[in-house]
Amino acid sequence: xxxxxxxxxxxxxxxxxxxxxxxxxxxxxxxxxxxxxxxxxxxxxxxxxxxxxxxxxxxxxxxxxxxxxxxxxxxxxxxxxxxxxxxxxxxxxxxxxxxxxxxxxxxxxxxxxxxxxxxxxxxxxxxxxxxxxxxxxxxxxxxxxxxxxxxxxxxxxxxxxxxxxxxxxxxxxxxxxxxxxxxxxxxxxxxxxxxxxxxxxxxxxxxxxxxxxxxxxxxxxxxxxxxxxxxxxxxxxxxxxxxxxxxxxxxxxxxxxxxxxxxxxxxxxxxxxxxxxxxxxxxxxxxxxxxxxxxxxxxxxxxxxxxxxxxxxxxxxxxxxxxxxxxxxxxxxxxxxxxxxxxxxxxxxxxxxxxxxxxxxxxxxxxxxxxxxxxxxxxxxxxxxxxxxxxxxxxxxxxxxxxxxxxxxxxxxxxxxxxxxxxxxxxxxxxxxxxxxxxxxxxxxxxxxxxxxxxxxxxxxxxxxxxxxxxxxxxxxxxxxxxxxxxxxxxxxxxxxxxxxxxx
Ligand code: FDA
Numbered sequence: 012x013x014x015x016x017x018x019x020x021x022x023x024x025x026x027x028x029x030x031x032x033x034x035x036x037x038x039x040x041x042x043x044x045x046x047x048x049x050x051x052x053x054x055x056x057x058x059x060x061x062x063x064x065x066x067x068x069x070x071x072x073x074x075x076x077x078x079x080x081x082x083x084x085x086x087x088x089x090x091x092x093x094x095x096x097x098x099x100x101x102x103x104x105x106x107x108x109x110x111x112x113x114x115x116x117x118x119x120x121x122x123x124x125x126x127x128x129x130x131x132x133x134x135x136x137x138x139x140x141x142x143x144x145x146x147x148x149x150x151x152x153x154x155x156x157x158x159x160x161x162x163x164x165x166x167x168x169x170x171x172x173x174x175x176x177x178x179x180x181x182x183x184x185x186x187x188x189x190x191x192x193x194x195x196x197x198x199x200x201x202x203x204x205x206x207x208x209x210x211x212x213x214x215x216x217x218x219x220x221x222x223x224x225x226x227x228x229x230x231x232x233x234x235x236x237x238x239x240x241x242x243x244x245x246x247x248x249x250x251x252x253x254x255x256x257x258x259x260x261x262x263x264x265x266x267x268x269x270x271x272x273x274x275x276x277x278x279x280x281x282x283x284x285x286x287x288x289x290x291x292x293x294x295x296x297x298x299x300x301x302x303x304x305x306x307x308x309x310x311x312x313x314x315x316x317x318x319x320x321x322x323x324x325x326x327x328x329x330x331x332x333x334x335x336x337x338x339x340x341x342x343x344x345x346x347x348x349x350x351x352x353x354x355x356x357x358x359x360x361x362x363x364x365x366x367x368x369x370x371x372x373x374x375x376x377x378x379x380x381x382x383x384x385x386x387x388x389x390x391x392x393x394x395x396x397x398x399x400x401x402x403x404x405x406x407x408x409x410x411x412x413x414x415x416x417x418x419x420x421x422x423x424x425x426x427x428x429x430x431x432x433x434x435x436x437x438x439x440x441x442x443x444x445x446x447x448x449x450x451x452x453x454x455x456x457x458x459x460x461x462x463x464x465x466x467x468x469x470x471x472x473x474x475x476x477x478x479x480x481x482x483x484x485x486x487x488x489x490x491x492x493x494x495x496x497x498x499x500x501x502x503x504x505x506x507x508x509x510x511x512x513x514x515x
Contacts, residue, residue, distance in 0.1 A: 013267055015041040015247070016512075018289040020254045020270065020304070023118020024493050025480030026295030027236035028158075028500035034243030036508050041287055042237075042246055045253035045275060046071070046114030047097050049121060049224060049233070059099065059224030062349075063375060067096030069223040071114045072279060077102040078222075079111070079332060079450055081441035083378070097251065097275055099224050102450070103299055108327065108393065108408040109450040110299055116250050118297060119493065120231040122222050123452070124351050125198045126368065127161035128490035131358060134388075135495075138488060141461050147498060155497035160230045161196040164352045168201065169194070172208050174217050176344035178353045180337065181369035181381050185355045188430035190423075192355050195368070195491075198235075199350045203228040219373045221349035251275040252285065257292065257304060258313050259473060266474050268292040291475040291511065294458075295500075298325065298481040299406070302395045302457025305470070305478075306404035310397035316472030320462040322395035325406065326486020328453035329365075329387030331413070331420040333446045334372075334436040335428060337379040347373040355383075355423070358489060363419035364388040366490055380436055384452065387419035392486050395457055413448030420446055453492050458482040460499070468503040475511060479503050 017033050019026045022044040033040040049058050053068060060068045065076050070093060078089045100122045103110045113119040129152050136144045169175050182192045199216055206212035207228070214220075215227040225231070240246045252272040260267045267288055274283040294301040306322040308314035337343060351368045358364040367385040372378065393408040428434055435445035458464060460483040463471065468483055470476045481496045483503075488495050 013288040013290055015039050015287065015289045017041070017291040017293065018043060018268070018270055018287055019293045019295050021118060021294070021296035021300055021480065022116045022232070022237060022248070023113065023120065023295060023297055023480060024232065024496040025500045026118065026293070027232040027240065028497055029293050029295060029479050029504045030240035030246050031236045031243070032501070032504045032508060034240045034246040036512065037245055038508070038512060040246045041289070042240070042248045043252050043254055043270070043272065043287070044116050044248070044250040046099070046116065046250065048116045048248070048250045049099065057226050059220060059226050061219045062222055062373070063219045065091055065093055065223055067094035068098050069093055069100060070098040071101035072097065073102075079447065080439045083374075083439055095279075096277060100222055105406040105408060107410050107412070107449060108406060110454045111450065111452050112297055112299060112454070116237060116248065117232040121224055121233070123493065124221065124349075124368070124491070125229055126351055126491045127156060127159055127196045127198055127494045128354070129156070129494055130488050130490045134358070134489045138485065139460065141466055147502065151498035151502045152494065154501055155494050156196065158236060159198050159494070159497060160235055161198050161494070162201055163194055163196050165201055165205070168204060168208060169352055173344060174208065174346045174348040175352065176342070177347045177371055177381065178351070178369050180341060180343050182353050184381070184427060184431045188427045190355045190357055190427075192353055194352060195354050197350055197352065198230045200228050200230060204348070204350070216348045216350045217346070219349065219375065253280070254296070254304065256313065257308050259476070265290050266476075268476065291477070293477045293479050294482075295480040298454035298457050301478050301480055301482040303404040305458060306395045306397050307402070314473065318463060318471045321458055321470070322404065323392070323457070324459040324462060324485040325393045325395065325454070325456040326389060326391065327413070327451035328455050328487050328492060329385070329389035329416040329419070330451040330453055331385045331387065331416045331446050331448045332440065333383050333385065333420055333424055334439055335381045335424060335433050336436050337381060337433055339379065341379070342377050343379060343381060345375060345377045347371040349373055357423055360422070363422050364489070365419050365423045367420075367423060368491065380439075383424070385416070385420040385423060386453070386489060386491070387416040388489065389416045389487060391415055392456070417446050417448045455481050455484040455488065455492060456486040459485040467506045469507070477507060
């Protein structure tokens with residue numbers, strides 16, 4: 012007997028999809044999450060703090076916020092001192108590359124921009140030559156968009172609201188430079204946003220809330236997939252439980268997996284550890300989390316049969332952030348919604364395809380800045396290696412490995428500046444740089460589909476051991492990734508439940 016039939020590590024997109032479908036199939040399932048369940052208000056009456064006045068709730072055990080933007084007009088105004096606390100956003104710092112991830116029940120959905128973007132089918136086929144792309148685009152992407160409750164911004168907001176002036180300015184300038192633009196769906200509730208616009212509801216997207224959580228409007232996974240998973244009555248949720256170790260006993264008729272957890276309290280690990288057993292173990296701790304756990308398990312002899320592909324094919328989805336300065340008469344607005352709505356599509360570029368999100372920069376005053384998160388078709392890949400001294404799996408990413416992406420972003424935004432007679436901002440990423448390619452919001456890979464796993468996420472070397480999250484995507488998908496992570500997770504878990512779980 013095991014404690015549960017299935018255990019899922021991590022409650023982001025892959026974990027949430029797996030939990031819902033296992034619960035619906037009647038499988039007794041434990042969903043483990045190292046972060047908090049964000050459901051109780053703090054002293055200010057709100058569950059989350061906003062980006063203008065961050066406190067301990069903002070970041071995962073940091074002494075100060077670690078924002079992607081470092082300064083403004085040369086003043087180091089962005090990072091603020093905060094209490095160490097199990098906050099909602101983590102920045103995992105590796106040499107040459109830092110990775111932002113969400114911590115809490117809902118994973119990245121709690122902190123992300125909510126952009127639900129479907130990649131181009133031709134690029135999906137290039138990334139996943141062995142996956143049935145026609146089936147993905149006919150069945151699993153529509154299913155993911157439906158379950159995530161994605162919708163498109165109404166014209167009344169995009170074309171008329173003061174809070175989307177930054178997007179209209181960015182779109183018009185892109186068109187002037189000859190680029191195509193496209194509206195991207197979002198999981199933010201646009202009916203609620205309409206009320207924010209009319210002054211009928213408390214401002215969330217219009218109240219500088221996003222990276223440290225939204226108090227309203229955002230349909231994060233805790234409100235969609237995870238709520239539905241718990242509603243099946245077969246899924247148990249335990250949060251503030253960090254999985255530290257995975258072991259397997261293969262002596263019996265079926266493998267028994269044991270996961271060892273550390274309880275996390277307000278000040279850090281409390282010293283309380285627990286063990287949970289299961290027959291089927293799904294890693295959905297995200298690209299970094301799942302890769303780190305598995306690389307460590309292989310290196311320390313706990314799961315020695317994992318193959319050499321585990322830890323490899325990691326990429327940053329080509330993320331580069333850049334900022335342009337506009338003319339004084341071309342204001343981007345003191346009012347800016349935190350939810351992006353428009354992307355610039357130059358994926359047909361012959362050498363440097365780029366898809367760039369026109370990103371908001373809601374500082375509460377006019378700054379004339381246009382901010383972008385560019386995603387490039389970078390061929391660069393990193394790998395996780397186990398460091399015995401620290402006991403951690405560390406990402407190896409060389410100092411030159413972001414150059415391809417920096418070049419691609421420069422090609423796009425040089426053209427944009429030329430067409431609009433504008434220039435870059437050099438004062439906001441630190442070090443006098445106009446481009447930042449040393450952090451990512453989109454960690455992908457580490458347990459690539461078809462390499463570390465079979466074509467459905469079953470890890471090679473072990474029975475009933477799976478990865479179902481962004482670690483399956485080998486480094487790049489060309490657009491913001493959570494819709495693909497969700498769609499792939501739906502596809503994989505459907506097959507796994509059908510073939511690996513006995514019918515009750
Ligand atoms: P995800 O990271 O969501 O979940 C993993 C979970 O596992 C986390 O909750 C983590 O705490 C938990 N975990 C990790 N290790 C564990 C352990 N040892 N024990 C227990 N639990 C553990 N994407 C997009 O498509 N559109 C967008 O607009 C944006 N915008 C954006 C903005 C920002 C600021 C960020 C940081 C990210 C985005 N993203 C995005 C990216 C998107 O959020 C990301 O790709 C997905 O959340 C990844 O989903 P996964 O299921 O792979 O893991």
